[in-house]
Amino acid sequence: MTPYLYAVPALGLFALIYTWLRAGWVAKQDAGDARMTTIAGYIADGAIAFLKAEYKVLALFGVIAGCFLFYLGYTGEKSSPVIVIAFLIGAVFSALAGYIGMKIATKANVRTAQAAKTSLSKALNVSFSGGSVMGMGVAGLAVLGLGSLFIVFYQIFVLNVGGNAAGIDMERALEVLTGFSLGAESIALFARVGGGIYTKAADVGADLVGKVEAGIPEDDPRNPATIADNVGDNVGDVAGMGADLFGSYVATILATMVLGREMTSIGAPLMRDNFNGLSAIFLPMAIAGMGILASLIGILCVRVKEGGNVQGALNLGNYISVAVSAVGAYLLIKWILPAGDFEIRGQIFDGMHVFYAVVVGLIVGTLMSIITEYYTAMGKGPVMSIVQQSSTGHATTVIGGLAVGMHSTVLPILVLAAGIVMSFKFAGLYGVAIAAAGMMATTAMQLAIDAFGPIADNAGGIAEMSELPKEVRERTDILDAVGNTTAATGKGFAIASAALTSLALFAAFMGTAHITSIDISDANVLAGLFVGAMIPFVFSALAISAVGRAAMAMVQEVRRQFREIPGIMQGTGRPEYEKCVAISTQAAIREMILPGAIAIITPILVGFLFGPRVLGGLLAGVTVSGVLMAMFQSNAGGAWDNAKKSFEKGVMVNGKMEFKGSDAHKASVTGDTVGDPFKDTSGPSMNILIKLMSIVSLVIAPHIAEHGGERGVAPVRSEKLRVEFANHPKVRYAVNVAPTAAKFIYSALRQAR
Secondary structure, eight states: OOGGGGHHHHHHHHHHHHHHHHHHHHHTSOOOSHHHHHHHHHHHHHHHHHHHHHHHHHHHHHHHHHHHHHHHHHHOTTOOTTHHHHHHHHHHHHHHHHHHHHHHHHHHHHHHHHHTTTOHHHHHHHHHHHHHHHHHHHHHHHHHHHHHHHHHHHHHHTGGGTOOTTSHHHHHHHHHHHHHHHHHHHHHHHHHHHHHHHHHHHHHHIIIIIIIIIOOOTTOTTOTTHHHHHHHIIIIIIIIHHHHHHHHHHHHHHHHHHHHTTOEEESSOSSOGGGTTOHHHHHHHHHHHHHHHHHHHHHHTOOOOTTOOHHHHHHHHHHHHHHHHHHHHHHHHHHHSOSSEEEETTEEEEHHHHHHHHHHHHHHHHHHHHHHHHHHSTTSHHHHHHHHHHTTOHHHHHHHHHHHHHHTTHHHHHHHHHHHHHHHHHHHHHHHHHHHHHHHTTHHHHHHHHHHHHHHHHHHHHHHHTTOOHHHHHHHHHHHHHHHHHHHHHHHHHHHHHHHHHHHHHHHHHHHHTOOOOOTTSHHHHHHHHHHHHHHHHHHHHHHHHHHHHHHHHHHHHHHHHHHSTTTTTTOSOOOHHHHHHHHHHHHHHHTHHHHHHHHHHHHHHHHHHOHHHHHHHHHHHHHHHHHHHHHHHHHHHHHHHHHHHHHHOEEETTEEEOTTSHHHHHHHHHHHHHHHIIIIIHHHHHHHHHHHHHHHHHHGGGSOOBSGGGOBOOHHHHHHHHHHHHOHHHHHHHHHHHHHHHHHHHHHHHOO
C-alpha cells in the first residue's frame, strides 16, 4: 500500500488537534458575571436537550437503515455487509460534527459578549475562534473518517484479493465506502430540518408577539420565547449547517473517487508506481487534506482593529484560503497525476486541464458568495427595494421579497451552468466532480465564517438580556449585522456545492448503474422527471407547514404568559422560558420525520420498481428543481431579514427617515416572519435533499444496474431481483396502502405531544 494514503487521515487528525486546542482557548476566556453565565446556561441546556432528543430518534433510524443496508450488502454482487459499518461511522461523525459546533458556540456566545466590553477586535477574535473550531472540526472529521475507511476497505477488498484500481474489487471498495456518505447525509437532513423547525418556531413566536404586539426588543428578557430563539440559532444555524457541509464535503470527495476509478490512460502509464494505480482516486482526498491547511492560513489572517471593517477582514481571510487552495491544487496535480492524456467516457484531457477544472470550482464558489451577498446585504439594491415597498404595507413587503427571491436565481444559475460546461470541457465528468472538490476544499474556512454569525447573534441576545452597557450592544450589533450577511453567503456556497456535488453523484450513479444516457422521450423517464421536480415543493410545504404549526403554539404560549404571569412586562415576573423551549423541541422532533422519510424512501421505491433510467429521470428533476427552490427561498428570506434590520438602524424611505416601531418597520417584520422558514428551514434543507437522494441512488445502483450500455439489456440477476421486488405480495400490498398509511401516520404525529 502506498504510504501517501496515510497523509490524508493524518491531516484530518491535525485539524482535530487544532479544534481541541482552539476550543480550550475559547473556554478559558472570561464568561462575564453571574447573570450572563446563567442566561448562557439556559441556552446551552436547551441546545443539549434538543440534540439528545433528536439523536434518540436518529438512533432508531440508524438501526432500521442499517438492517436494510446489511441485506443489500449481503445479497449484492458488488457490495458487502461491511457497508453497515461505514454507514454507522458516517452517521456518528455527522452527529459529532454538529455537536462540536453547537457545544463551542454555546461557550463562545457569552464570552463574545464579555469581550465586547473591551473592544470590537477582541469580540471578533472570540466569536470567529468559535466559528473556526466548528469549521476545522467538520473538515477534520470528514477527512479523517473518509481517508481511514478508504485505507481499510482498500486493504480488505483490493489488496487482499490481488485486485487493481480499475477493477471490480475497487468498485466494491468504493461502493462500501458510499455507506459513510449515506450516513453523513441522512443525519444532516434530519439535523437541518429539525433544527430549522426549532429555530423558526421560536423566532416567529418571539417576533410576532414580542416585537409587533408587545413592542419590546427581540432579545428582551421579558419575552418568554427569547431563550428558545437563541437556542434555535445554535441547533439550526450551527449544528444543522455543520452537518450539512460535512455531508457535502464527504459526498463530493466520494463522487470524484468513484469517477476517478473509470479514468484510463492514453499513451502513458495511467498512474505512477508511487500510487499503485490510485492517482485519480487519491487526488480528491489529497485536495481535501490540503484544503485544511489552506483554510487554517485564511483563518489566521482574519484580524480587525477597533473601528475596522469586520466584513473586509472575513473576506480577506476567505480570499487568501481560496488562493492558497489554488496553488496547492496545482502542486498536488503536478505531483500526483502523471504526464500524458486521460480518458473518461469519451472525453480526453491531461493533468493541466484537471487543474483548470479545480480553478473553475473555486471561482464558482467565490462568485456564488458574492452574488448572494448582493441580493441579501443591507444597503444593496434588492434589500432597499423591499425597504421602499414596506412603506406601503405588509402585502407589498411580501410581494417585494418574493420578487427578489425569484430574480436572485438568474445570476447564480448562469454561473453554475457556465461552471458545469467549462469544467466538463476541461476534464469531462471527472472535471465537474473535481471542480466541486476544489470548491469544497475551503469548507473549514467557509464554516468558520458561517458559524461566526449565530455566535455573534447569541452574544447580542445575552448582552440585551443581561442589560449590559449600550456600547457593548453596539459592538455585538456590528458583528451580528456582518453575521447576517455571512450566513446568507454561507447558504449560497452550500447551494453551489450541493448543485455540483449532486451532478457528480449523478454521473457516478450512471456509471455504477451501467447506463449511458437518460432519454426523456421515454414516457416512464419523463414521468420520473416530473415527479422528481415535484418533490422539493412537497418537501418545502411540509417544512414550512411544520414551522407554521409550531409557531402558532409558540404564539399562544407567549400570549398566555404575558396575560397570566403577574409583572412580566414590568420586569418583576419571570417568564417560563422552559415551556417555549419544550414547544420547539417537541415540534421539531415530531415534524422532521416525514420529510426525511420522503427523501430516503422515494429513490428506493422508484429504483427497484421502475429501474435505473426512471430513477435517473427522478434525480434530474429533483436536482434542478431543488437548486432553484433553495436559491429562491434562501435569498428571499435573507433579503426580508436585512430589510427589517435596516429599519432598526434607521433608513431613508421616500425622503423620510424611518425607525423601529414605525408602520413600515412593522410591515418589514411581517416580511421577515414569512422569510424565516424560507431561509432557515426549507431553503437550506433543499441542499441535503438533492444530495441524499443521489447518495441513496448510488448505494442501490449495483442492485438495479443494467448491462449492455444503450441497449439497456439487464443482467438476469438484477432484472430478476427487480421483478421479484415489484411483484412481491407484501411490496404490492405496501404500495397500495401507502397513501392511507402515510396519512394516518402523519395525523398521529401531528397530534402527538
